[in-house]
Amino acid sequence: MNSTGVPQFAFVGLAVADVAASVGFYRRLGVGFPEGAEGEPHVEGEVPGGPLLVLDSEATIRSFHPGWRPPSGGSRSALAFRCASPAQVDALYGELTGAGYHGELEPWDAFWGQRYAVVHDPDGNGVDLLAPLEDRP
Known part of the structure; x- marks a missing residue:
């Protein structure tokens, strides 16, 4: 929250099957991931002119939400x-x-x-x- 107490938009997060492949794709679009991000299960990259883009491996999400499954039948975002x-x-x-x-x-x-x-x-x-x-x- 900021000083007015209003929550502020922080990031867009994606569940990804292959962090390294996703880091490579989004780097081509200018997202600034730190060196070595390809080998991490959770990474945060700065989007030019915007919020963070956060990538979590499917295994990382299941580590805190065991019942989670990737969506099927298309995406809504x-x-x-x-x-x-x-x-x-x-x-x-x-x-x-x-x-x-x-x-x-x-x-x-x-x-x-x-x-x-x-x-x-x-x-x-x-x-x-x-x-x-x-x-x-």
């Missing part, structure tokens, strides 16, 4: 990364899919005024890449 330009959306999508990550939705000009694409992280979480279209405010 996604992370989004704002890019500097529509061209960066295209380039980053190409880099990630070229590195073997699954591209769910190729870059396109969304009707709400953004260049938009979706790629999956190593655990199948949707990660949106977006940038305002240059001809829109």
Whole structure:
């Protein structure tokens, strides 16, 4: 809590099957994980311009919540990364899919005024890449 007593948003946490694979993916998106994070069961990385991204291995979650199971049948959440330009959306999508990550939705000009694409992280979480279209405010 801050000095006003109001709770403040702290982080986004993901349960991951392979911490090293997830650290590698999110580092490509600029998340600052410390050296050696690949070998840890719980890691925290600074997201440029935002809160922390916290990754916990499935085993770590089961260590304090034995009945936990990964969701099945799709995800109800996604992370989004704002890019500097529509061209960066295209380039980053190409880099990630070229590195073997699954591209769910190729870059396109969304009707709400953004260049938009979706790629999956190593655990199948949707990660949106977006940038305002240059001809829109």
